[in-house]
Amino acid sequence: MKKFDPKLISGIIIIILGALAPWIISQYELSLLGRFLALSILAMGIMLTWGEAGILSLGQGVFFGLGGYALAMHLKLEGLNVANGDMPDFMVWSGVSALPKFWYPFQSGIFSIACVVLVPGLFAAGFSWLMFRRRVGGVYFALITQALALAFSTLLISQQSLTGGFNGLTDYSTLFGYDITTSEAARVIYWVTFVIVVIAFFFLKWLLGSRYGVMLRATRDGENRVRFLGHNPVPYKVVAFGIAGALAGIGGALFTLHSGVVSPALVGVVPSIEMVVWVAVGGRNILWGAIAGTLLVNFAKDQISSAFPSLWLYGLGALFILAVSFLPMGIAGLFRPGSGEERVMRRIISRRPLKTAE
Amino acid sequence: MGESAFLVGQIFNGFSVASLFVLAALGLALSFGLMRVINMAHGEMLMLGGYLAYMTLQVVPGPLGIIVAMPVAFLGAALIGALLEWSVIHRLSARPLDTLLATWGVSLVLQQAARNLFGAIGVEVTAPSWLNHVVQLHTGPLEGLTLPDTRLFILVVAGIVLAGIALILNKTRLGLYVRAVNQDRSTAAAMGVNARLIDLMVFSLGTGVAGLAGVILALLGPVTPTVGQSYIVPAFLVVILGGLGSLVGTTIASLIVGLFTALIEIFVDVSVAQVLLLVFVIVFIQFRPQGVITVRTRALEG
Numbered sequence: 001m002k003k004f005d006p007k008l009i010s011g012i013i014i015i016i017l018g019a020l021a022p023w024i025i026s027q028y029e030l031s032l033l034g035r036f037l038a039l040s041i042l043a044m045g046i047m048l049t050w051g052e053a054g055i056l057s058l059g060q061g062v063f064f065g066l067g068g069y070a071l072a073m074h075l076k077l078e079g080l081n082v083a084n085g086d087m088p089d090f091m092v093w094s095g096v097s098a099l100p101k102f103w104y105p106f107q108s109g110i111f112s113i114a115c116v117v118l119v120p121g122l123f124a125a126g127f128s129w130l131m132f133r134r135r136v137g138g139v140y141f142a143l144i145t146q147a148l149a150l151a152f153s154t155l156l157i158s159q160q161s162l163t164g165g166f167n168g169l170t171d172y173s174t175l176f177g178y179d180i181t182t183s184e185a186a187r188v189i190y191w192v193t194f195v196i197v198v199i200a201f202f203f204l205k206w207l208l209g210s211r212y213g214v215m216l217r218a219t220r221d222g223e224n225r226v227r228f229l230g231h232n233p234v235p236y237k238v239v240a241f242g243i244a245g246a247l248a249g250i251g252g253a254l255f256t257l258h259s260g261v262v263s264p265a266l267v268g269v270v271p272s273i274e275m276v277v278w279v280a281v282g283g284r285n286i287l288w289g290a291i292a293g294t295l296l297v298n299f300a301k302d303q304i305s306s307a308f309p310s311l312w313l314y315g316l317g318a319l320f321i322l323a324v325s326f327l328p329m330g331i332a333g334l335f336r337p338g339s340g341e342e343r344v345m346r347r348i349i350s351r352r353p354l355k356t357a358e
Numbered sequence: 359m360g361e362s363a364f365l366v367g368q369i370f371n372g373f374s375v376a377s378l379f380v381l382a383a384l385g386l387a388l389s390f391g392l393m394r395v396i397n398m399a400h401g402e403m404l405m406l407g408g409y410l411a412y413m414t415l416q417v418v419p420g421p422l423g424i425i426v427a428m429p430v431a432f433l434g435a436a437l438i439g440a441l442l443e444w445s446v447i448h449r450l451s452a453r454p455l456d457t458l459l460a461t462w463g464v465s466l467v468l469q470q471a472a473r474n475l476f477g478a479i480g481v482e483v484t485a486p487s488w489l490n491h492v493v494q495l496h497t498g499p500l501e502g503l504t505l506p507d508t509r510l511f512i513l514v515v516a517g518i519v520l521a522g523i524a525l526i527l528n529k530t531r532l533g534l535y536v537r538a539v540n541q542d543r544s545t546a547a548a549m550g551v552n553a554r555l556i557d558l559m560v561f562s563l564g565t566g567v568a569g570l571a572g573v574i575l576a577l578l579g580p581v582t583p584t585v586g587q588s589y590i591v592p593a594f595l596v597v598i599l600g601g602l603g604s605l606v607g608t609t610i611a612s613l614i615v616g617l618f619t620a621l622i623e624i625f626v627d628v629s630v631a632q633v634l635l636l637v638f639v640i641v642f643i644q645f646r647p648q649g650v651i652t653v654r655t656r657a658l659e660g
């Protein structure tokens with residue numbers, strides 16, 4: 001009999017299960033799964049920058065928010081007759097007299113979707129270029145991105161009349177003329193999310209296997225050596241950060257579609273750093289680990305935080321400390337041959353029969 | 359109130375905010391210089407200091423309570439800091455980014471513990487009566503200028519702490535060791551300096567100072583579980599601006615951040631001021647990525 005690659009088979013099974021999920025799980029579970037898959041697109045971006053390029057960003061929420069808000073602005077304008085002076089509800093409440101200029105282009109769906117990808121992508125690339133060209137990296141970069149997340153979320157909250165303030169943008173019903181509140185629409189949005197996750201996965205897999213990926217890892221492991229060998233590491237890192245920004249934006253837009261709301265509570269300092277823990281738990285160097293970690297941590301959060309809210313924060317804190325201290329390769333590391341985690345697991349497994357024999 | 363009095367008042371506010379930043383950032387900067395790690399739970403040392411002040415005032419009410427609270431907060435925070443360094447940070451110090459994440463976990467746990475112990479709303483520490491006055495000018499070009507006593511008190515405390523740390527760093531044997539490890543860890547270790555112990559002592563000194571700052575913070579507003587978070591991000595920016603482990607650099611950077619924030623808030627609201635501060639830091643980095651003061655070193659980073 002032909003020998004099958006277990007990796008290939010499990011991959012095919014997961015893709016089939018994912019595609020059939022709307023018929024397997026309940027509607028509520030499907031909506032959760034869709035949300036978390038949207039988040040996992042962002043997590044793959046963190047895996048690219050943190051795991052492969054060694055750039056820790058504590059501000060991915062900013063790019064997530066840019067994508068989410070770009071789409072939400074379009075959703076708010078759908079069905080409104082802007083030429084007639086119609087405005088989104090929250091602007092009417094805050095007493096704005098006319099729709100602000102920068103909202104106008106978001107009447108176009110194509111423009112908004114382009115913004116979902118390009119605004120966070122280009123902003124991330126530009127911002128990181130300013131840092132990396134002056135060789136600011138490591139801890140400094142992490143702290144500055146955290147300050148960015150803080151500034152972005154406070155700005156969103158304070159500009160109530162332009163951004164919906166603390167409540168964010170919510171309460172939308174149609175996209176491209178289709179009703180997005182029905183259960184069929186939820187299924188379609190899930191499939192769109194799922195397909196984008198699969199595309200992003202294979203795109204990153206290809207990218208990391210290319211020469212670009214090799215250069216990225218070389219930069220992570222010895223930036224000065226890369227320089228001594230005559231390469232400029234800056235473009236590699238900027239491109240990686242830009243791609244991660246664009247992925248975060250796409251994830252933000254899809255998450256907004258699933259949850260029906262985008263608000264500053266999703267983009268600030270704490271949510272941004274939570275995003276990193278998904279990848280830390282899943283495995284920062286392994287692409288599927290980023291997805292698995294996102295799903296695992298978020299489903300756990302959904303279960304625990306509603307029942308015992310204070311327990312969840314202790315758990316999250318402990319998760320940070322334990323994952324980073326004892327499982328630097330994450331859960332995915334348990335399955336990677338040769339990693340420290342895998343050796344530990346093998347030892348546990350091989351010891352067990354010995355103990356029962358005694 | 360005249361224009362110039364208002365401006366001088368804002369500058370004075372800038373100085374008093376700066377003195378809080380310097381107390382909050384000092385420990386971060388010194389430990390960062392030694393170990394290249396940032397303790398994300400540093401803000402919770404401020405919080406801890408605030409709650410210790412609250413508890414001390416329950417035991418020792420009266421005008422001198424706050425004087426007693428300061429050493430209590432210093433020692434309490436220093437002790438927790440030493441525990442944190444010994445249990446988490448030094449084990450991870452070869453991986454600075456992982457230290458960042460692990461200490462963030464510690465900060466979450468400490469915040470939640472405070473929430474469970476003291477409640478989410480926060481506790482009030484009333485300033486003693488001898489700090490309840492304002493210095494007010496009634497004549498002269500600065501007529502109408504008011505300087506609250508608490509703000510003056512902050513300046514005095516920050517000045518004393520800075521002078522004390524400067525003395526320790528420059529005049530004692532411990533300070534000599536700290537500077538040696540800061541410049542070249544392996545050579546210092548080869549000369550018989552116990553670099554591990556220096557790390558531990560500097561770290562707990564830094565958290566102690568943050569605890570002290572927490573007492574002052576408690577005089578300005580209620581102590582909440584997240585009180586440290588509002589000061590810690592500017593403190594991180596101070597560390598970035600200040601340069602590696604330099605006392606002078608940290609002080610200058612605190613003044614820059616404090617004055618910049620106070621003066622820009624004349625023209626824009628607080629949230630825009632925050633954005634402009636970040637823009638300022640990014641622009642500053644374009645010209646001096648190594649910070650205000652650079653400790654000369656021949657080591658190649660990374």
